[in-house]
Amino acid sequence: MSAEQHRVGDQPWVRRSLIGLAVSLTVILLVIPVVVIFTEALSAGWSTFSDNILDEYSLHAIGLTLLVALLTVPLNLVFGTALAWAVTRFRFPGRKLLITLIDIPFAVSPVVAGLLYLLLYGRNGWLGGWLSSHDVQLMFAWPGIVMVTVFVTCPFVARELIPLMQQQGSEEEEAGVVLGASGWRIFSKITLPNIKWALIYGVVLTNARAVGEFGAVSVVSGNVRGQTNTLPLHVELLYQDYNVAGAFAAASLLAAIAILTLIAKAIVEWRQSRIEHPAPKTGGA
Amino acid sequence: MSVSAQAGAAPVRRFAGRSKRVLPGFGLSLGISLFFVSLVLLLPLTGLVVETSGMTWDQFVFTITDPRVIESYKVTLWTALAASLFNGLFGLLLAWVLVRYEFPGKRLIDAVVDLPFALPTAVAGITLATLFAQNGWYGQVLAKAGIEVAFTPLGIVVAMAFTSIPFVVRTVQPVLEELSPADEEAAVSLGASDSRVFRKVIFPSLWPALVTGIALSFTRSLGEFGAIIFIAGNTPYVSEVTSLMIFVRLQEYDYAAASAIASMVLLVSLVLLFAINLWQGRYLRRLEGR
Numbered sequence: 001m002s003a004e005q006h007r008v009g010d011q012p013w014v015r016r017s018l019i020g021l022a023v024s025l026t027v028i029l030l031v032i033p034v035v036v037i038f039t040e041a042l043s044a045g046w047s048t049f050s051d052n053i054l055d056e057y058s059l060h061a062i063g064l065t066l067l068v069a070l071l072t073v074p075l076n077l078v079f080g081t082a083l084a085w086a087v088t089r090f091r092f093p094g095r096k097l098l099i100t101l102i103d104i105p106f107a108v109s110p111v112v113a114g115l116l117y118l119l120l121y122g123r124n125g126w127l128g129g130w131l132s133s134h135d136v137q138l139m140f141a142w143p144g145i146v147m148v149t150v151f152v153t154c155p156f157v158a159r160e161l162i163p164l165m166q167q168q169g170s171e172e173e174e175a176g177v178v179l180g181a182s183g184w185r186i187f188s189k190i191t192l193p194n195i196k197w198a199l200i201y202g203v204v205l206t207n208a209r210a211v212g213e214f215g216a217v218s219v220v221s222g223n224v225r226g227q228t229n230t231l232p233l234h235v236e237l238l239y240q241d242y243n244v245a246g247a248f249a250a251a252s253l254l255a256a257i258a259i260l261t262l263i264a265k266a267i268v269e270w271r272q273s274r275i276e277h278p279a280p281k282t283g284g285a
Numbered sequence: 286m287s288v289s290a291q292a293g294a295a296p297v298r299r300f301a302g303r304s305k306r307v308l309p310g311f312g313l314s315l316g317i318s319l320f321f322v323s324l325v326l327l328l329p330l331t332g333l334v335v336e337t338s339g340m341t342w343d344q345f346v347f348t349i350t351d352p353r354v355i356e357s358y359k360v361t362l363w364t365a366l367a368a369s370l371f372n373g374l375f376g377l378l379l380a381w382v383l384v385r386y387e388f389p390g391k392r393l394i395d396a397v398v399d400l401p402f403a404l405p406t407a408v409a410g411i412t413l414a415t416l417f418a419q420n421g422w423y424g425q426v427l428a429k430a431g432i433e434v435a436f437t438p439l440g441i442v443v444a445m446a447f448t449s450i451p452f453v454v455r456t457v458q459p460v461l462e463e464l465s466p467a468d469e470e471a472a473v474s475l476g477a478s479d480s481r482v483f484r485k486v487i488f489p490s491l492w493p494a495l496v497t498g499i500a501l502s503f504t505r506s507l508g509e510f511g512a513i514i515f516i517a518g519n520t521p522y523v524s525e526v527t528s529l530m531i532f533v534r535l536q537e538y539d540y541a542a543a544s545a546i547a548s549m550v551l552l553v554s555l556v557l558l559f560a561i562n563l564w565q566g567r568y569l570r571r572l573e574g575r
């Protein structure tokens with residue numbers, strides 16, 4: 001009897017109906033929406049599409065969005081790596097609390113995140129009042145957009161690195177110390193090769209969210225066309241102007257980034273599994 | 286694989302005692318982390334405290350119990366609950382199918398599950414609004430059945446469900462993968478029916494992860510904004526979510542009211558965050574024998 005190795009859900013009809021249901025729901029909920037973004041973007045033809053993308057305000061929104069991502073990603077890369085190093089390589093009081101604290105941006109509504117920054121750095125805020133008397137305006141300007149984006153995306157790199165670094169342990173790095181290697185050399189020659197794929201995916205995720213953040217940015221931006229309008233805000237503006245093709249043209253750029261993110265994830269998972277699988281034989285001890 | 290690696294590493298680190306600070310960079314990495322956490326995550330909270338402390342208790346209570354705001358709590362809670370329960374079922378189904386079966390296109394399905402995390406919420410919002418509009422692909426079909434989604438609370442459920450699809454799949458999937466087939470095969474060979482084995486053998490090791498996934502999905506849905514506002518219609522007392530209420534108060538330049546409502550939302554999400562972390566820590570420890 002045990003020879004047939006039967007497991008739950010192995011009967012052909014159960015198998016087929018579960019796969020059928022899962023695949024059709026996935027197509028309805030996830031695949032068709034992506035298709036719609038591109039068909040709507042191109043609904044008025046290629047030339048309208050390129051006109052929409054090359055429009056002055058669209059180009060400005062693209063530029064601002066790139067700037068935000070360019071400033072946000074390196075900041076969170078440094079923070080995420082430092083945090084992951086601190087909490088996985090050392091034990092100290094408050095370590096667990098620190099790990100929980102960095103999840104705050106995942107739990108807090110983006111609108112609340114934007115509001116927190118607006119209250120502190122806005123003209124009426126206790127810090128904003130002081131800044132404003134020194135002619136520094138952060139809110140309703142691009143620095144504010146960068147600040148809330150940093151808030152919203154700060155957990156991603158750390159969240160990718162912590163489980164991996166915890167699992168890999170620190171024996172290899174300790175061996176490096178014994179052999180007299182400097183701290184930077186240990187990090188770059190031992191740690192970095194082990195975590196690079198997770199690090200890359202953390203960066204990709206940070207970038208995807210930085211480029212696409214809407215709620216928090218919309219609170220602190222002021223939505224001035226050609227000034228503080230990021231790509232997602234531009235999508236909203238065009239959509240509310242009943243320029244549906246234009247909104248979807250801008251949206252298709254963001255959707256393309258999302259698809260690239262998913263491809264990057266697939267590649268990273270494949271590469272990481274190649275690092276991990278030979279590990280028990282070669283580097284286990 | 287991960288479990289064995291951890292089991293090997295943990296005792297070494299635990300009994301290392303003095304040698305725990307052998308590695309360099311403790312001061313630097315902790316310094317950067319604390320500086321960043323204080324500046325980016327904790328300092329902004331003071332703005333909310335200052336703003337709400339400027340209100341009297343009565344004003345505060347009056348603001349957060351305004352009938353329109355109360356309706357927004359109700360709408361947000363039931364739609365988030367509906368969305369996360371839907372994702373509980375859908376996520377369990379997807380995780381099961383992805384772990385247990387081989388079929389063409391499986392890797393594509395697995396990859397596309399993460400789409401809602403990668404796709405900006407505003408893009409999701411206009412796309413869902415277009416699909417579910419009366420003349421949209423889905424809206425037309427549903428209209429024949431007499432179901433209206435766009436510009437109703439049902440639209441909010443759709444938007445919340447979409448944006449939080451990955452949570453349950455990604456928490457249940459690893460647990461299903463690690464499940465040893467031995468107990469299951471034993472139960473089956475003793476003649477137990479499939480549904481009985483699922484309920485008595487498989488589900489007991491699955492449900493903590495399922496609950497975590499649903500709770501994460503619920504938390505995310507409570508705060509969702511971008512995807513919702515395009516499809517909800519945002520009718521006061523009917524299809525306004527609480528995060529939109531905060532936004533509306535801000536546009537009226539009523540910062541105090543926005544802060545009061547936001548402090549409620551913040552409180553709920555922080556409590557949920559700590560509860561989920563506590564819960565996750567507990568069952569992960571049990572699972573991995575740490």
